[in-house]
Amino acid sequence: MTVATPPSSPATATTASPAAGRRLALQLPHGLHAPRIARRLTADWLADQGTLASCTSDVALIVSELVTNAVRHTHQPCTLTLTRRGSRLDIAVADHSRTPPHAPNTPGEHGGFGLRLIKGLGGRITTAPTLDGKTVHASVYVSPPIAAQHACRPPQFADLADAMIRQVEPG
Numbered sequence: 001m002t003v004a005t006p007p008s009s010p011a012t013a014t015t016a017s018p019a020a021g022r023r024l025a026l027q028l029p030h031g032l033h034a035p036r037i038a039r040r041l042t043a044d045w046l047a048d049q050g051t052l053a054s055c056t057s058d059v060a061l062i063v064s065e066l067v068t069n070a071v072r073h074t075h076q077p078c079t080l081t082l083t084r085r086g087s088r089l090d091i092a093v094a095d096h097s098r099t100p101p102h103a104p105n106t107p108g109e110h111g112g113f114g115l116r117l118i119k120g121l122g123g124r125i126t127t128a129p130t131l132d133g134k135t136v137h138a139s140v141y142v143s144p145p146i147a148a149q150h151a152c153r154p155p156q157f158a159d160l161a162d163a164m165i166r167q168v169e170p171g
Helices: 034-048 053-073 114-120 155-168
Strands: 002-004 012-015 022-028 078-085 088-095 124-130 133-141
Touching (some): 053 114, 114 124
Antiparallel strands (some): 002 012, 012 022, 022 078, 078 088, 124 133
């Protein structure tokens, strides 16, 4: 097992050996910079595995949404864990709140787009209670390494995901 602290980042990264499966765990500090750190380290980890760029950007967006929710709704550090099993990636964010995530009926200027965005990108969301809070999981399809020539998003979600990304991205 390798433990590293990325330069200019207070996050701690742990990667498991290939025999234990492909896994990255990040202990993220509480703060507005946590989503940016998580996106960057996630993108680097996926790139090291040869993941398609389209998949990497989708996963980074999902990671950002989940970590942002943890920062927004708690006042303590969170843990991001990425576990790849074949063509599926489990994105897990553990925080110290017992309140399960929910999407408001109508998203607006104060949020409410995140869970819809994750589902639009093909993510299956589940929540598991822990002793000191919860872990929110988003399971997504990621295509095999670069040799594969198909898209990351399941076809039925591609148009919806693109439309939702346009709504979230600054003009």
